[in-house]
Each structure stands twice: as C-alpha cells, then as structure tokens.
Amino acid sequence: xxxxxxxxxxxxxxxxxxxxxxxxxxxxxxxxxxxxxxxxxxxxxxxxxxxxxxxxxxxxxxxxxxxxxxxxxxxxxxxxxxxxxxxxxxxxxxxxxxxxxxxxxxxxxxxxxxxxxxxxxxxxxxxxxxxxxxxxxxxxxxxxxxxxxxxxxxxxxxxxxxxxxxxxxxxxxxxxxxxxxxxxxxxxxxxxxxxxxxxxxxxxxxxxxxxxxxxxxxxxxxxxxxxxxxxxxxxxxxxxxxxxxxxxxxxxxxxxxxxxxxxxxxxxxxxxxxxxxxxxxxxxxxxxxxxxxxxxxxxxxxxxxxxxxxxxxxxxxxxxxxxxxxxxxxxxxxxxxxxxxxxxxxxxxxxxxxxxxxxxxxxxxxxxxxxxxxxxxxxxxxxxxxxxxxx
Ligand code: AMP
Ligand code: MG
Numbered sequence: 001x002x003x004x005x006x007x008x009x010x011x012x013x014x015x016x017x018x019x020x021x022x023x024x025x026x027x028x029x030x031x032x033x034x035x036x037x038x039x040x041x042x043x044x045x046x047x048x049x050x051x052x053x054x055x056x057x058x059x060x061x062x063x064x065x066x067x068x069x070x071x072x073x074x075x076x077x078x079x080x081x082x083x084x085x086x087x088x089x090x091x092x093x094x095x096x097x098x099x100x101x102x103x104x105x106x107x108x109x110x111x112x113x114x115x116x117x118x119x120x121x122x123x124x125x126x127x128x129x130x131x132x133x134x135x136x137x138x139x140x141x142x143x144x145x146x147x148x149x150x151x152x153x154x155x156x157x158x159x160x161x162x163x164x165x166x167x168x169x170x171x172x173x174x175x176x177x178x179x180x181x182x183x184x185x186x187x188x189x190x191x192x193x194x195x196x197x198x199x200x201x202x203x204x205x206x207x208x209x210x211x212x213x214x215x216x217x218x219x220x221x222x223x224x225x226x227x228x229x230x231x232x233x234x235x236x237x238x239x240x241x242x243x244x245x246x247x248x249x250x251x252x253x254x255x256x257x258x259x260x261x262x263x264x265x266x267x268x269x270x271x272x273x274x275x276x277x278x279x280x281x282x283x284x285x286x287x288x289x290x291x292x293x294x295x296x297x298x299x300x301x302x303x304x305x306x307x308x309x310x311x312x313x314x315x316x317x318x319x320x321x322x323x324x325x326x327x328x329x330x331x332x333x334x335x336x337x338x339x340x341x342x343x344x345x346x347x348x349x350x351x352x353x354x355x356x357x358x359x360x361x362x363x364x365x366x367x368x369x370x371x372x373x374x375x376x377x378x379x380x381x382x383x384x385x386x387x388x389x390x391x
Contacts, residue, residue, distance in 0.1 A: 004269075004270050006271075013308060016266060017287065020315075024165075026163065026164045033165075034210065034311075034316045036145055036167050038145055041138055041159075042161035042162075051095050053128045057089040058083060059100065060124055063121050064118070066117070069090055072091070072095075073096055074092045102129070103128065105121060146316050148316055171239055172211065173238070175202045175203050177242075177243045178220075178221060178293070179196070197295050201298065214237055221252075227261065239309060241306055242288070243291045245293065246277045261283070264282055265281040267279070274300055296364060304370075324348075324385055326382075326385050329352065330382045331371075331379060333380055342364055343368065343369060350369075350371045353365065
C-alpha cells in the first residue's frame, strides 16, 4: 500500500474542514484572531491636513519674513482663524492646518518673539504638512478577510473607524495524551515512567495556532479508559488531538476507541518521518487527530496537519508558505518516507539542530523550521535546495 504524502494528507485534512461561524469581536480582544470580513476606511485618515512638526503654519514663501502670530492650532483644537500673507498661526504636531496656510516651519527654524515670528528658512508649499488621507483613503480596503490580526492591523482597524470586527470563532481543542508510562510534570518517576510532555507541547502549539484548549490531560493504556477519555474530549471540541497509542501494538487502543465512538477514519499513516502512524478522521464537523506519541513526532505532525486545520477552521490561509534554503550539510535520505529535519535558518542556509531521533525533543529547540528531505536513494548533498516548513 502506498502511503499518502505530506501534501496529500494535508489536503485531505483541509478538505474535511467546515469553517467555523463568525462573530463580532471588540478590537481590544482581537489580537491573533482571523478577520472574516474586509475592512474599509470609513473616512480619510488623517481626516484633515495637519502639521508634522511643532512650529508655525504659514503661507509658502522665501526666508526672512516677519509675520504676526494670530492664533494657535493644537492637536484636537483647531485655530478657528485663517492665515494670510502677513500672518502665522502657532501649531503643534497633529494640529489642523488653518485655512490659508499651505506649509509649516518648525520651531527650530523660527525666531519666536511672542507676537511675531521671523522665518529663518524658505518655506516651500507642503513643507511639514501631512495631507488628509495620506495614510488611509476613505472607502479603500485596508484589511482583507483571512488576515490574522496583528497589533498593527488592530490599530489600522481602529484608525479606519471600527470598534469591532467580524472574526471566526476561536476553535476549541481537546488534547489527550495516552500512555501507561506518563506522569504529571514534576511528579516523582518510578522505573519506566516519564513526564508527559506532549499534553503541554500540543496545548502550546494549539494556542499559538489561535485555538483555545478546553481540556488537556492523559489517560492510561486501557481500552475502556481510552474510549471514555476520548468520548469526553469529543464533547464540545472542534478538534481533538490524541497523542500516542495509534500504532499496532497490543497496548494501542486509540484507533479501536475512535471507531467505537463513530469517528470516521480519513487516513492512517503518512509517508513521513517522523510521524508515519498519524491518523485523521472526522465525526460530523469535529476533526480528530491521532498523533504518534514520540514527542518530536507529535510536534511535527501537529505542525504539518493540525495547524493547517486550525487555520482553515478560522478562514485563514491553511498552508503556511514554505521557505527555501540550501542544506549546510549533507543529509541521508529515507528510502520511502519524506523526512522533516529540524533546522536553524541563517543566511538562506539550513543547519540541523542536532541529533534527530523522534524521541529527542531537544532537537525542536531553536528550530526555525522543518526541512523536507524528499525520500530517495543515498543522500542529499550539502548545498542542495530544500523546502522548509516554518516551525
Ligand atoms: P506510542 O506512540 O504510544 O507508541 O509512544 C511512542 C513513544 O513516545 C514512547 O516511547 C512513549 O513513551 C513516548 N510518549 C508517548 N506519549 C508521550 C507523552 N505524552 N510525553 C512524552 N513521551 C511520550
Ligand atoms: Mg503509548
């Protein structure tokens, strides 16, 4: 049986996604949310010509002019008086340019005598003036649907006149680690036990992908307990992420539990290293992932398959743009699986982070991405170009 490639498996995941409903989100709570509408500027921003400097609003003209000061324009308090040939208005940064004025001379170039000011420099038209609409134009689309809202995007939405925006609902994720050997972080370990790291890494990855984690924990390798824990996880979650127990060993109960709970298998196993036993299925609109238990495999398969699902649920672009880099060192190729090698990127070069065993979680530290080493014979030489999935 030929296994699905990474891209084929990911396409199957994305095809199974039913986008979440949208809701109004106050801008104050919109960081990292995915915009579900285009945002247009309701008016020009800035809404009026104003000064880029503290100084004097004047009519353009030569240096050496002495003008009477007839008023003041401050940010939020226009002068209410026009500027003529012989007059100037004191102006602050952001103050509206008075009628009649077409330029501002900054304080540093003016001799301020209280009632009059002498201009020590020539003033070309438009000097130190910010035109109306030179940031955002009324009616222009300033943010598009699918944008993940950054601090700047939130600011632009506010400047554009919005107090709230339409966003996809935040996906709800349940995380469940399976394994008799697992103990809580910090617990004393008996022989053969280890600390459950997957529940934490998968929770953190889910949050970083814009989800809220509604439950996270672990369950022993018992058929009934596994089924009950997955049944609970399925309640109220849009996405269930199970780690471990998806292989074919006598203590791997996840697949039979999922089948018993009516989760329909879409695929099991991908031509990928690490991460071959990855399982994906659906129950109604709920997406269910069975990720391999090895800590690196769990993180890699989350990045490759769960992260795109969370993006697609929110209406964002599902597949992150892959970078290109050249290998700093030669890497062996796996005969029939594409390999995700954890790499650092520097100057367009990809350097493995260290030993790459699927249990060696330290190989994820400092990894900027996963270099995809395509399956094949022999090795990929240093200098070969590879695609890199951002981590
Ligand atoms: P499994 O996929 O259940 O066969 O587990 C594969 C390997 O990953 C085994 O060495 C497990 O001990 C380890 N492992 C499974 N789950 C976790 C976890 N939550 N945290 C850390 N290691 C795990
Ligand atoms: Mg296990």
